[in-house]
Amino acid sequence: MDKALSSTLRLQGQACLALGSPFHARLLELAAEDLDAGGPTAGLLAPWNGQDLRGLMAAAVPLRLLGGLHDLVLSGDDPALARAYPQPGKAFDAESAWPEARRAMAGRADRLSAFMEHEPQTNEVRRSACLLGGFLTLAKETGLPLRCFEIAASAGLNLSWDRYRYDLSGLPWGPESPVLLPSDWSGALPPLDAPVRVVHRQACDRRPVDLRDPVQRRRLLAYVWPDQFDRLERIRAAIGVALMQDVAVEAADGVDWTAQSVRPEPGAATVIYHSVFWQYMPAESQAALHQAIEYIGASATLDAPLAWLRMEPPPENMAIMEVRLTMWPGGEERVLAVVHAHGASANWLG
Structure with a gap:
């Protein structure tokens, strides 16, 4: 018995309940x-035996297990498990689903193990509702069109943030869209009247999700929790928008890509952004990316400003999620909001 592994499962379970x-x-x-x-859970998680709690959480081991089971459900390859899993309009509970999940872990261990070798990749589209205030602030304060560069973009769903419709506690923003992103908003409002025009968008990920591939598309869906039907509906709609717009994500390391691809340009505000990515980077990579962004910022001017917008937990309190904005010239940093990890709510401070 590995106490760290079982503790990791329980800690992630508490987080799932809170979210x-x-x-x-x-x-x-x-x-x-x-x-x-x-039981069979021990066999599936054996590759992570001996790791400490911090390492297990950083590797998102419980989410790998949950994603593997949900992928099996979505594939249709295990009808009994699919029938036991949550479905709209049908009563469900984990106690009833567990025997089928345990059977699948024992009988389909090879398939689940193969799925779990790949680190989780999520692309929660409602995080755009948290980042929206930062984009609006940047557009308002500079009066310039935006050049958008997203790091660790996964499938690139949040690259289309300006193509979605938002509902901030009853206040709308954005065009008519198949993707509606409601968020409970408290505090003041960001400048919803700011003129926004995106003139360039580019993104990278170490292992981007190719939405044209149905297996990779299903993998992305598998990391959405199955009893959260609204999230599943939103991500499916966002996938449709991305496919229609032919959104592309480059396969590249975030540090190298940022250093090579991003430069301020006159007549536009250049913004580097990311969400729930920083905490999974090694400390040396965090330092290297920070240094690269500051180096780029040093060349910014009033006519060619640079912004660094991110939705990440502060290092001193990993239990909360913040939206921060740093702008050059000057390098002034602001905390704009405290937000829900999936974008369900935001307390605007900016």
Whole structure:
């Protein structure tokens, strides 16, 4: 029995409950009990035996397990498991689903293990609702069109942030769109009247998701929690927009790509942005990216400003999520908002 592994499952279960997925919360508790008893969960998680709690959370081991099971459901290859999983309009609970999940972990261990070798890649599109205030602030304060560069963009769904419709506690922003992003907004409002025009968009990811590939597309869906039907509906709509717009994400390391691809240009505000990515980087990569952005910022001018917009937990408190904006020339940093990790709410401070 590996106590760190079972503790990781339980901690992630608590996080799932706090973020609105009681199904996954209980499923992870049952998986932890099965791990402690030496059941099939122990075999699936054996590659991570001996790692400490911090390393296990950084590797997102519980999310790999949950994603593998959900991918099996979405594929249709295990009808019994699919019937036990959440579906709109049908009663469901983890206690009833667990026997089928445990059977699948024992009988389809090779398939699940192969899925779990790849680190989780999520692309929560409602994080755009948190980043929106930063883009609006930048547009308002500079009066310039925007050049957008997203690091760790996954499938690039948040590269289309200006193509979505937003509802900030009843206040709309954005064009008519198949993607509607509601967010409970408190505090003041960002400058919703700011004129926004995106003149360039570019993105990278170490292992980008090719949405044209149905297997990769399903993998992206698998990391959306199955009892959160609204999130599944939104990501499917956002995938449709990305495919229609032929959104492309370059395969590249974030540090190297930023240093090579991003330069301020006169007549536009250049913005580097990312969300829920920083915490998974090694400390040396964080330092290198920070240095690269500051180097680029040193060449910014009033006519060619640079901004660094990010939605990440502050290092001193990983339990919360903030939106921060740094602008050059000058390098002034501001905390704009404290937000929900999936974009469901924002307390605007900016």
